[in-house]
Every structure is written in structure tokens, then in C-alpha cells.
Amino acid sequence: MRGLKGSGPSGGGGVPGGPSFSYSFQGDPHAIFAEFFGGRSPFDQFFHRNGGGPDGENMDTEDPFARFGMGGSGMGGFPRSFSTGMGGGGMGGQMVEKHQDPPVLHDLRVTLEEVFSGCTKRMKISHKRLNADRRTTRMEDKILEVEIKKGWKEGTKVTFPKEGDETPTNIPADVVFVVKDKPHPVFRRDGSDIVYPAKVSLREALCGCMVNAPTLDGRTVAVTTGDVVHPGMKRRITGEGLPLPKRPDRRGDLLVEYQVTFPERLSQSAKETIAQVLPP
Known part of the structure; x- marks a missing residue:
């Protein structure tokens, strides 16, 4: 043939x-x-x-x-535009499934006064962003505004979606700010209550006393007691604490916590007098 x-x-x-x-x-x-x-x-x-x-x-x-490439070199050719390989540039290229990076956590320190009144914090972050070619990256600064609402508790989280680093192979992570209390020079926080440690002398503890307790809005509240004060005893002043997170129109309490100061030494005559007055 x-x-x-x-x-x-x-x-x-x-x-x-x-x-x-x-x-x-x-x-x-x-x-x-x-x-x-x-x-x-x-x-x-x-x-x-x-x-x-x-x-x-x-x-x-x-x-x-x-x-379809059938002229010149044989009848069985593929079209010139066909690609039988599995490379990323041809028709057989595989799509890469992107996954989101884990959240990036940042502590956000706030004072009790800021929690009492509410405020806005401006936080500067630096993150990677893709250039126009979608392959190379650049560093970019951004200001994120965090609204601190009245009464927010420590541990409250504020999330900014996909503000983490961006690369060709990932979905940017969420940036999360976690509210943390700054140490206060006067008060200690207990949920929506605030605790004021009031120092009293042994004499005041035994004979009765009055304490001027400060408040977060700059006032003072007089707290009087005629009873014997035990170390660690507390007096509650209703409605002088922090706003409630879900009911900011209502407030927690101010707790006056008594700390009794004992004298470092007593004279012999003072000891004899106390021994005659105090029950055995």
C-alpha cells in the first residue's frame, strides 16, 4: 500500500x-x-x-x-493552543485553595476612667499588602479606631476582619484587640464594681471612724461606721461603680474595703491600759 x-x-x-x-x-x-x-x-x-x-x-x-494543526506534518496533531501539561499557566493548571491565617491578638490597655466614660482608641498597625501584580508585597501602615464602650469588661474582644498580612497564598488574618485594665493608683476592679482600700488605725477600727471614699467622677462619699472594724470588712455604696455593659444607664457599686493599720510598738503603760479595757 x-x-x-x-x-x-x-x-x-x-x-x-x-x-x-x-x-x-x-x-x-x-x-x-x-x-x-x-x-x-x-x-x-x-x-x-x-x-x-x-x-x-x-x-x-x-x-x-x-x-487544528492538521496540515504539513500529519493528521493527528492537537490544536496549537491546547496544553496537556499540569503547569499553572496552561489549561490544566490547578487552583490553589487559600486558607485564612489564625487571628492576630493585641492587648489594648484602658484605664478605669476610660471604661467609666467610654472612649475611642486609635491604634496604628503595619501589615503586608499585595501590589498590583498580585505577587509581590509592600508594607503599609493603617490606623484602626477602636470604640471602647462604657462598662466594657476586661477580656472584651474587638475584631477587624482580614487586616493581617496579605500574601499570594493566604487569606489575611483577622486583627483582634483584647481589652485589658491598666493598674489604677486608687481602685481595684471587680467586674462592674470598684474596690477602694481604706486604711484606718487600730484606734479607729475599735472606736469607730469616718472614711471619705473617692469616686471615678471626682467626687467623695463619706462612709461612717460606729461598729468595730475587722480587717478586710467591706461597706457597699450602691451605684458608684462602673456602668453595666448591657445597661450602661445603670452602674455597679463602690466597695470600701477596710485595712486596719496596727502600731509597730506599744509602751508598757499602753499595754496595761489596753489589757484592762479589752476583754480576755
């Missing part, structure tokens, strides 16, 4: 000792299709090469053999 050539004995995967053949098409594909279909191209009736038909103007009338 024309187009078939015997290549002689071969050690390939054929029958041992038998002939082996290879095939190479040498003809004109246009002529083959003309012989079977009666025309130079089997697609003429669909494409109307000279513009015939209602949609002829918009049809691609390029030679289908050349377009």
Missing part, C-alpha cells in the same frame, strides 16, 4: 523475528477529504467560505485543517 514502508526486523515489541512496520502519512489531507466528501473541505457546507448564509459574516472561515 502507498504510504506504508517496511522497516525490516526490529527488536521492538512485535512478534519475535517478525517484521515491524511504521506509518507516516505523506499525502494531502485536502485531497483525501475531497475524494470522500466531494469538496476540498468537509466544513464548506457549514461555514460558507464566501459569506453565504445568514450568519456568514460572523463565522470564522479560516482553514480548519491549518487551525
Whole structure:
């Protein structure tokens, strides 16, 4: 047959000792299709090469053999635009699934006065951002405004979505600010209550006393007691604490916590007097 050539004995995967053949098409594909279909191209009736038909103007009338790589070097070629590899740039490229990074936590220190009145904190952060090419990054500063609401408790979190570092392979992390109380020179916080440690002498503790307790809004409240004061005893003043987180129109309490100061030494006469007055 024309187009078939015997290549002689071969050690390939054929029958041992038998002939082996290879095939190479040498003809004109246009002529083959003309012989079977009666025309130079089997697609003429669909494409109307000279513009015939209602949609002829918009049809691609390029030679289908050349377009699909069938001319010149054989009939079995793939289209030149096809890609059978799995590289990222071809049709077989795989999409990379992005995952979000874990949250980035920052402590946000606030005073009791700021929790009492509410405030806005301006926090500066630096994070990576993608450039226009979506591959390289740059460092960028940003100011985040954190609104501290009245009465917020320690541990309250404020989240800014996707303000972490951005790279080509990730989803930026959320930036989270966690409210922390700054140590106060006068008060100690207990939820929505505030505790004022009031120092009294042993004499005041035994004989009664009055304490001027300060408040967060700058006032003082007089707290009087005629009872014997035990170390650690507390007196509650209603409504002088911090605003309640869910009811900022209402407030917690101010707790006056007595701390009794004992004398470092007593004279012999003082000891004898106290021994006669105090019960055994």
C-alpha cells in the first residue's frame, strides 16, 4: 500500500523475528477529504467560505485543517493552543485553595476612667499588602479606631476582619484587640464594681471612724461606721461603680474595703491600759 514502508526486523515489541512496520502519512489531507466528501473541505457546507448564509459574516472561515494543526506534518496533531501539561499557566493548571491565617491578638490597655466614660482608641498597625501584580508585597501602615464602650469588661474582644498580612497564598488574618485594665493608683476592679482600700488605725477600727471614699467622677462619699472594724470588712455604696455593659444607664457599686493599720510598738503603760479595757 502507498504510504506504508517496511522497516525490516526490529527488536521492538512485535512478534519475535517478525517484521515491524511504521506509518507516516505523506499525502494531502485536502485531497483525501475531497475524494470522500466531494469538496476540498468537509466544513464548506457549514461555514460558507464566501459569506453565504445568514450568519456568514460572523463565522470564522479560516482553514480548519491549518487551525487544528492538521496540515504539513500529519493528521493527528492537537490544536496549537491546547496544553496537556499540569503547569499553572496552561489549561490544566490547578487552583490553589487559600486558607485564612489564625487571628492576630493585641492587648489594648484602658484605664478605669476610660471604661467609666467610654472612649475611642486609635491604634496604628503595619501589615503586608499585595501590589498590583498580585505577587509581590509592600508594607503599609493603617490606623484602626477602636470604640471602647462604657462598662466594657476586661477580656472584651474587638475584631477587624482580614487586616493581617496579605500574601499570594493566604487569606489575611483577622486583627483582634483584647481589652485589658491598666493598674489604677486608687481602685481595684471587680467586674462592674470598684474596690477602694481604706486604711484606718487600730484606734479607729475599735472606736469607730469616718472614711471619705473617692469616686471615678471626682467626687467623695463619706462612709461612717460606729461598729468595730475587722480587717478586710467591706461597706457597699450602691451605684458608684462602673456602668453595666448591657445597661450602661445603670452602674455597679463602690466597695470600701477596710485595712486596719496596727502600731509597730506599744509602751508598757499602753499595754496595761489596753489589757484592762479589752476583754480576755
